[in-house]
Amino acid sequence: MTQQIPTLQWQGDIEGVLVLLDQKLLPAKTELIVCNDVDQVWIAIQELSVRGAPAIGIAAAYAVCLGAQVALDTELQPMQQRVGQVCDYLAESRPTAVNLTWALARMRQVADQATDCGPRELAQALLSEAQAIHAEDAEMCKSIGRHGADLLAEFPVGAGVLTHCNAGALATGGQGTALSVIFELAERGKQPRVWVDETRPLLQGARLTTWELMQREIECTLICDSAAAHVMAAGQIQAVITGADRIAVNGDAANKIGTYGVALLARSHGIPFYIAAPTSTFDMAIATGNEIPIEQRSGQEVVQGFGSTTAPAGVAVYNPAFDVTPAELITGIITERGIVATPTRDRIEALVGRNE
Numbered sequence: 338m339t340q341q342i343p344t345l346q347w348q349g350d351i352e353g354v355l356v357l358l359d360q361k362l363l364p365a366k367t368e369l370i371v372c373n374d375v376d377q378v379w380i381a382i383q384e385l386s387v388r389g390a391p392a393i394g395i396a397a398a399y400a401v402c403l404g405a406q407v408a409l410d411t412e413l414q415p416m417q418q419r420v421g422q423v424c425d426y427l428a429e430s431r432p433t434a435v436n437l438t439w440a441l442a443r444m445r446q447v448a449d450q451a452t453d454c455g456p457r458e459l460a461q462a463l464l465s466e467a468q469a470i471h472a473e474d475a476e477m478c479k480s481i482g483r484h485g486a487d488l489l490a491e492f493p494v495g496a497g498v499l500t501h502c503n504a505g506a507l508a509t510g511g512q513g514t515a516l517s518v519i520f521e522l523a524e525r526g527k528q529p530r531v532w533v534d535e536t537r538p539l540l541q542g543a544r545l546t547t548w549e550l551m552q553r554e555i556e557c558t559l560i561c562d563s564a565a566a567h568v569m570a571a572g573q574i575q576a577v578i579t580g581a582d583r584i585a586v587n588g589d590a591a592n593k594i595g596t597y598g599v600a601l602l603a604r605s606h607g608i609p610f611y612i613a614a615p616t617s618t619f620d621m622a623i624a625t626g627n628e629i630p631i632e633q634r635s636g637q638e639v640v641q642g643f644g645s646t647t648a649p650a651g652v653a654v655y656n657p658a659f660d661v662t663p664a665e666l667i668t669g670i671i672t673e674r675g676i677v678a679t680p681t682r683d684r685i686e687a688l689v690g691r692n693e
Contacts, residue, residue: 389508
C-alpha cells in the first residue's frame with residue numbers, strides 16, 4: 338500500500354500554519370499548499386484545493402486560528418471581534434456544505450464564551466477546538482465504516498459497489514465516509530469491486546476516488562457517468578454508496594451533481610442506495626431539500642475545465658455543483674451513530690436529536 342499523504346494538517350503552535358494537499362493537481366502531482374493566512378484557506382476552499390464537506394469544515398476551523406493570529410498582541414475583545422469577522426468571511430467560501438457553518442459555529446462559540454483570559458489563551462483554546470473537530474471527524478469516519486460494513490455483511494464476496502464523486506480520506510479528516518465503508522469491507526475480506534463514476538465536470542471520481550482505491554489496492558473500474566445505467570442493467574452493481582454535503586431533517590440529501598440521477602437509476606434497477614455521512618452533515622434547521630442552497634460554479638469548468646476547449650465559445654452553461662436526492666430514494670443513511678433506515682423526520686430526530 339502506498340504511504341498515505343494527509344489531506345490537511347496543522348503544523349506548529351498558535352502561530353503555526355495549515356498544510357493542505359492540493360487536490361486540484363491529483364493524480365498527476367502531489368503538492369502541498371502551506372497556508373499562512375485566512376485568505377489562502379478561503380481560496381483553497383473556493384477553488385477546490387480542499388473539498389468534501391467534513392474536510393472543508395476542518396480546514397475552516399484551522400483557518401480561524403490563522404485569522405486570529407493578527408490579534409495575538411491585542412486585548413480579548415478585539416480578538417473576539419476578529420474571530421467573528423473571520424467566521425463570517427469563511428462562511429461565504431462555499432454555500433452548500435453544512436459542515437462549514439457547523440465547524441465555524443463551534444469556533445465562534447469558543448471565542449464568544451471566553452472570559453478572564455488574554456488573546457493568546459483564547460488562541461490556544463481555538464486551536465484546541467479545531468484539533469478536536471479534526472480528531473472527532475477521524476473517529477466518526479471509522480465508526481461510519483464499521484456500521485456500513487455491518488449493514489452490508491451479507492453481501493457476497495466480490496459484490497459490486499458504485500460510488501459517485503469522492504467521499505474518501507481526501508474529503509474528510511479520517512478515512513472517509515462512503516469509502517470508509519468500502520475500506521472496512523476490504524479489511525473484512527469481502528473484496529468489493531468498486532465502480533467509480535468519473536463525476537463530471539471536475540472528475541473527482543476519476544482523479545481522486547480511483548487514486549485512493551488504487552493506493553489501497555482495492556479493485557476499481559472507472560466508468561463515464563452516462564454508463565451507470567448500463568452497468569446496473571448488466572447486474573454488476575449490488576449497492577450504491579455516496580457521501581453527502583447537507584441532509585435536511587426529512588432525509589433529503591445534497592451531494593455532488595449527478596447523485597440524484599444515480600439514485601433514480603438505482604431505484605429503477607432495484608439496487609439499494611445508501612448515503613454515508615456524519616451526523617454533523619444533518620441540518621436540523623431545514624425541513625426539506627428544497628431549502629438547501631445549491632452552489633453555482635463557473636461555466637469554464639464545463640467548457641474548458643482542464644485546458645482543452647470542449648464547446649463553442651460563448652455557449653450558455655448551467656453548472657450547479659450539487660443536486661438533492663429525495664429521501665424516498667434513499668435506502669438508508671449510514672452515520673457514526675448507526676443507520677437511519679428508510680429515512681424520515683422522526684427516525685432522523687431519534688438518532689440526531691431535535692433542533693432546539
